[in-house]
Amino acid sequence: MMDGRPAPRARRAGYLRHGTVTPYLFLAPGLLLFVAFRLYPLLDGLRLSFTNARLGRTQYAFVGLANYEKLLDDGRFQTSLVNTAFYTVASTLPILAVPLVLAVLLDRGVPFRTVLRSAFFFPFTLSVVTVGLTWLWLLDPVVGPFNYYLKAAGVPVRSWLADPATAMWAIILTTVWWVTGYYLVIYLAGLQDIPPELYEAAALDGASGWRRFWSITLPLLRPVLLFVLVTHVIGSFQIFGQVYILTDGGPGDATRTVVQHLYETAFRNFFHFGSASAMAWVLFAVILSFSLLQFRLLRGHTEY
Amino acid sequence: LTPVGGLSYSRSEVPRAAGELEPIPSITPIPGQEDVMADVRSEGRTALSRRWFLGGALGVTAVLPAVARRATAQAKPTITYWNGLTGADGKVMDGLIDQFTNETGIKIEQQRITWPELYAKLQVSVPAGEGPDLVLIHTVEIPHFASDGILDPMDASPLESKGFKGDDYLPATWQGGIFQGKRYAIPLDVPQHVMYFNVKVMKEAGLVGADGRPKVPASAAELVAMAKQIAKGDTFGFAIGTLNLGKYTWGFHHLLWQNGTNVYTADLKRSALGEAAAMEATELWGSFHAQHKVAPPANANARDAFIAGKLGMWLAGSWNVAGLREAKVEFTVAPMPRLLKQPVVWTIPHQYAFPKPKAADSAKRDAAWAHIRWMTDHVAEWTLKAGQVSASRKAHSDPRITGDPVLRTLLAQAPNWQVGQPTPQWVAAENLTRPVIETVYIGQRPARAAMEDLAKQINALPT
Numbered sequence: 053m054m055d056g057r058p059a060p061r062a063r064r065a066g067y068l069r070h071g072t073v074t075p076y077l078f079l080a081p082g083l084l085l086f087v088a089f090r091l092y093p094l095l096d097g098l099r100l101s102f103t104n105a106r107l108g109r110t111q112y113a114f115v116g117l118a119n120y121e122k123l124l125d126d127g128r129f130q131t132s133l134v135n136t137a138f139y140t141v142a143s144t145l146p147i148l149a150v151p152l153v154l155a156v157l158l159d160r161g162v163p164f165r166t167v168l169r170s171a172f173f174f175p176f177t178l179s180v181v182t183v184g185l186t187w188l189w190l191l192d193p194v195v196g197p198f199n200y201y202l203k204a205a206g207v208p209v210r211s212w213l214a215d216p217a218t219a220m221w222a223i224i225l226t227t228v229w230w231v232t233g234y235y236l237v238i239y240l241a242g243l244q245d246i247p248p249e250l251y252e253a254a255a256l257d258g259a260s261g262w263r264r265f266w267s268i269t270l271p272l273l274r275p276v277l278l279f280v281l282v283t284h285v286i287g288s289f290q291i292f293g294q295v296y297i298l299t300d301g302g303p304g305d306a307t308r309t310v311v312q313h314l315y316e317t318a319f320r321n322f323f324h325f326g327s328a329s330a331m332a333w334v335l336f337a338v339i340l341s342f343s344l345l346q347f348r349l350l351r352g353h354t355e356y
Numbered sequence: 357l358t359p360v361g362g363l364s365y366s367r368s369e370v371p372r373a374a375g376e377l378e379p380i381p382s383i384t385p386i387p388g389q390e391d392v393m394a395d396v397r398s399e400g401r402t403a404l405s406r407r408w409f410l411g412g413a414l415g416v417t418a419v420l421p422a423v424a425r426r427a428t429a430q431a432k433p434t435i436t437y438w439n440g441l442t443g444a445d446g447k448v449m450d451g452l453i454d455q456f457t458n459e460t461g462i463k464i465e466q467q468r469i470t471w472p473e474l475y476a477k478l479q480v481s482v483p484a485g486e487g488p489d490l491v492l493i494h495t496v497e498i499p500h501f502a503s504d505g506i507l508d509p510m511d512a513s514p515l516e517s518k519g520f521k522g523d524d525y526l527p528a529t530w531q532g533g534i535f536q537g538k539r540y541a542i543p544l545d546v547p548q549h550v551m552y553f554n555v556k557v558m559k560e561a562g563l564v565g566a567d568g569r570p571k572v573p574a575s576a577a578e579l580v581a582m583a584k585q586i587a588k589g590d591t592f593g594f595a596i597g598t599l600n601l602g603k604y605t606w607g608f609h610h611l612l613w614q615n616g617t618n619v620y621t622a623d624l625k626r627s628a629l630g631e632a633a634a635m636e637a638t639e640l641w642g643s644f645h646a647q648h649k650v651a652p653p654a655n656a657n658a659r660d661a662f663i664a665g666k667l668g669m670w671l672a673g674s675w676n677v678a679g680l681r682e683a684k685v686e687f688t689v690a691p692m693p694r695l696l697k698q699p700v701v702w703t704i705p706h707q708y709a710f711p712k713p714k715a716a717d718s719a720k721r722d723a724a725w726a727h728i729r730w731m732t733d734h735v736a737e738w739t740l741k742a743g744q745v746s747a748s749r750k751a752h753s754d755p756r757i758t759g760d761p762v763l764r765t766l767l768a769q770a771p772n773w774q775v776g777q778p779t780p781q782w783v784a785a786e787n788l789t790r791p792v793i794e795t796v797y798i799g800q801r802p803a804r805a806a807m808e809d810l811a812k813q814i815n816a817l818p819t
Contacts, residue, residue: 108480194666302603303795303797304792321787
């Protein structure tokens with residue numbers, strides 16, 4: 053269409069009218085749903101964050117920034133921010149590395165690779181509730197198999213989920229087990245995109261396996277790594293399901309994360325939607341700034 | 357549902373004629389119940405006149421609206437009833453409700469969801485005018501629902517005319533239905549804890565008497581000593597609660613009240629948890645696992661441990677009895693021991709309440725009253741089948757109940773029953789209490805620091 057030839061005036065007007073409206077008509081159903089179920093709740097949440105709204109109460113008042121000010125004094129909200137940051141940082145390396153190692157091994161053509169790939173992907177097909185309940189049972193301090201086998205192997209055991217020193221690590225372990233398969237598949241796709249000639253040339257030059265991984269695989273996987281990193285960090289800040297099922301934020305507040313705290317404020321403690329909305333917007337700001345930072349740090353083109 | 361003349365009825369009720377009615381069983385009226393009985397007896401006459409009117413209406417369509425109004429006014433209403441009886445007790449309730457419908461013609465549409473969901477739903481649906489006609493709730497929920505205008509207060513006159521009076525109830529349960537001088541609920545039954553003993557574990561620890569029955573501890577010191585004798589390897593001596601033992605406020609409240617104190621001071625103005633009596637109770641709470649190592653970890657499943665023979669003494673709900681019998685565990689029960697100053701047994705009785713309707717509907721309200729009256733009169737059946745003893749005294753002397761060893765144990769605790777305090781902040785305070793007592797349970801924080809912090813948090817709750 054855009055061949056640079058000047059079109060007759062009448063036809064161009066028709067094209068414009070036709071051309072601008074039609075795509076929007078096609079987009080309309082999706083846009084409508086997006087506005088109704090995403091954009092409107094999002095903006096309404098922002099509005100609520102400036103009120104003392106409680107679900108079930110018909111009257112509420114605008115309180116300005118009071119909800120945000122309260123967060124500055126809310127020790128439990130700050131604890132939950134620290135816990136969320138800890139989870140995000142501590143889980144990033146295993147989430148980046150474990151699927152990568154497995155993907156490289158599977159890419160090298162180990163036996164039963166198709167079976168293994170499915171096996172690794174399988175946990176990701178489970179819902180977070182199923183994963184949580186399964187691990188809750190596996191990690192049960194009295195009747196759980198995890199401690200049973202550790203004890204049989206002579207390893208000192210403890211109640212992993214009831215100990216503030218290990219509870220978050222147990223949640224990280226569960227999460228790594230759950231999502232490894234998903235990132236594995238993404239890494240595999242990235243690995244298959246790397247031209248084999250590069251490896252051949254490197255082999256001719258006498259590069260070792262480690263050297264090839266370090267100088268070819270890793271740099272060329274950069275966009276994939278960035279994707280995994282950004283997706284994981286955003287997801288980490290929003291962690292809720294695993295915490296809710298495995299520890300409910302405990303012991304004490306040792307695994308209380310922002311979304312857990314937000315959920316309790318909104319739904320367990322008499323629907324304080326105003327305060328909870330303020331928390332949600334603080335979380336949004338945190339996620340947004342981290343995402344921008346990551347894009348900035350990892351910007352750069354992949355050149356072959 | 358077809359709204360006619362401000363009322364609504366379910367379609368299935370309309371064609372019901374006298375011939376289809378269930379036979380009315382002969383029930384001996386008890387004092388204060390005559391009006392309900394009169395209502396039941398009038399059913400035949402009502403239905404006959406309805407048939408006459410409906411018959412006439414077939415030929416005379418012009419008078420149909422008037423006829424429909426008349427028919428509705430005389431039909432037995434269908435009421436909606438929400439409860440959280442999601443366990444085996446739900447089936448028992450279904451059976452009793454069927455029997456009630458057969459006897460009275462009043463239909464009940466039940467909605468059964470877990471308690472937390474029920475309370476959330478109640479909080480949002482009643483202001484929207486979508487609440488049920490009748491709800492079963494826990495005593496501790498009454499003050500905040502009453503204060504938020506979710507529940508309708510009950511006037512003295514229907515209470516009197518339906519034959520409900522305080523003398524018939526254990527005082528704590530009856531008082532639990534009152535908030536700021538007004539009654540909002542009528543108690544049904546009293547879920548309670550008892551002490552379970554795993555006979556095999558107790559025998560192995562040498563803690564059985566000459567009759568082969570497990571010994572019962574009479575004090576906190578004795579309990580700890582016995583628990584230490586049991587605890588070895590992965591077998592534990594004592595636990596309170598089923599899941600999430602560390603934050604089980606029900607268990608914590610036993611100790612608190614046994615030590616003569618409470619969550620709030622008597623004037624309900626501030627938290628009493630920062631005071632010495634609460635510290636003592638909290639120290640005992642924290643000693644079982646963190647100090648003496650006789651209790652399971654905070655997140656252990658005590659029920660599974662008890663069934664697996666890895667727990668000797670277990671203070672837990674009487675609703676576990678059926679499951680333990682099914683699992684074929686050899687166990688005995690004893691009343692909750694007195695561990696501190698007084699032998700209080702903390703409970704959360706179930707109570708009937710009326711959510712505030714969009715518009716008053718006397719027929720539905722009367723039907724709801726009739727159901728509460730009927731259940732109160734048939735509460736012995738409920739106790740025998742669902743395993744919870746009643747808040748009203750009448751059924752307590754039923755030989756079928758006194759003849760059952762578990763029910764007898766539960767009844768023996770009745771004079772010691774205590775319920776929560778009548779403040780709208782109670783549930784919010786309890787939510788704050790859970791994580792804090794868990795830190796004490798696992799030994800992360802000393803009782804004093806934890807309780808002082810908790811009292812501060814509770815005092816800062818919005819009113």
